[in-house]
Amino acid sequence: MNSDLSIPQSLSQCQVKGVPYSGEHLLVRPATIEDAPALAMVIVQSFHRYSDVRQWFVPLLRLGIGEDLRYRLRSLPNGHHACFVACLSDSRGSGSMIVGTVEVTVKYLHSRAITPIKMPYISNLAVDPQYRRLGIARQLLNRCEVQVKRWNYSSIALHVLEHNDAAKALYGQCGYHTQYAERQLSSWIFNQPRRLFLQKNLSL
Numbered sequence: 001m002n003s004d005l006s007i008p009q010s011l012s013q014c015q016v017k018g019v020p021y022s023g024e025h026l027l028v029r030p031a032t033i034e035d036a037p038a039l040a041m042v043i044v045q046s047f048h049r050y051s052d053v054r055q056w057f058v059p060l061l062r063l064g065i066g067e068d069l070r071y072r073l074r075s076l077p078n079g080h081h082a083c084f085v086a087c088l089s090d091s092r093g094s095g096s097m098i099v100g101t102v103e104v105t106v107k108y109l110h111s112r113a114i115t116p117i118k119m120p121y122i123s124n125l126a127v128d129p130q131y132r133r134l135g136i137a138r139q140l141l142n143r144c145e146v147q148v149k150r151w152n153y154s155s156i157a158l159h160v161l162e163h164n165d166a167a168k169a170l171y172g173q174c175g176y177h178t179q180y181a182e183r184q185l186s187s188w189i190f191n192q193p194r195r196l197f198l199q200k201n202l203s204l
């Protein structure tokens with residue numbers, strides 16, 4: 001993938017949030033295998049709250065997620081699968097840090113339906129808790145949508161848990177609409193939140 005696809009954007013709000021950086025730029029670019037450890041950290045911090053996970057388990061979890069990512073990143077050129085990272089970099093180019101990630105894959109959805117359809121599907125969208133509400137997730141979603149159009153698909157889908165208010169607000173703001181709530185036996189028996197299936201039409 002070309003580096004010219006990166007989307008630099010000034011993040012002046014960082015100062016408003018009191019984040020200890022100045023003059024950063026947000027760069028959304030394709031992930032590399034070297035990014036795997038940093039991506040694993042963002043994912044662990046985002047999806048597995050430290051308070052929920054025993055401290056000794058965190059390094060193991062990171063290792064597992066990092067290995068899994070490395071495997072997927074290695075097989076990237078073989079199909080319709082992309083992983084992007086959001087990096088905050090110093091305008092002098094003296095350093096950058098990964099603060100967000102997202103993946104998009106073309107895969108069969110509704111696999112048990114009579115006519116399963118292939119569709120680009122977003123997963124693992126995560127932004128470092130310290131850098132939220134700066135528009136980073138919106139930029140990552142935009143980048144996925146650009147990629148999906150290049151693959152010649154006109155819609156994109158994802159799942160979100162019904163109690164994830166932040167993600168639901170983000171997707172709503174970005175034009176994703178709920179199609180249905182999945183009825184899974186486990187959510188009924190164990191009183192777990194349902195998964196909502198959302199879709200966005202990119203041809204509009």
Ligand SMILES: CC(C)(COP(=O)(O)OP(=O)(O)OC[C@H]1O[C@@H](n2cnc3c(N)ncnc32)[C@H](O)[C@@H]1OP(=O)(O)O)[C@@H](O)C(=O)NCCC(=O)NCCS
Binds near residue numbers: 046139164
């Ligand atoms: C959901 C998540 C990715 C949002 O990342 P983010 O970079 O903070 O989102 P953005 O700054 O791009 O938000 C864009 C818009 O989404 C909405 N939004 C995002 N977070 C919100 C929140 N906590 N509460 C209400 N609205 C929110 C707002 O409308 C926001 O625009 P605004 O800040 O101008 O009001 C982030 O909270 C996260 O990593 N959560 C944990 C992992 C996760 O749940 N991933 C999604 C799985 S489906």
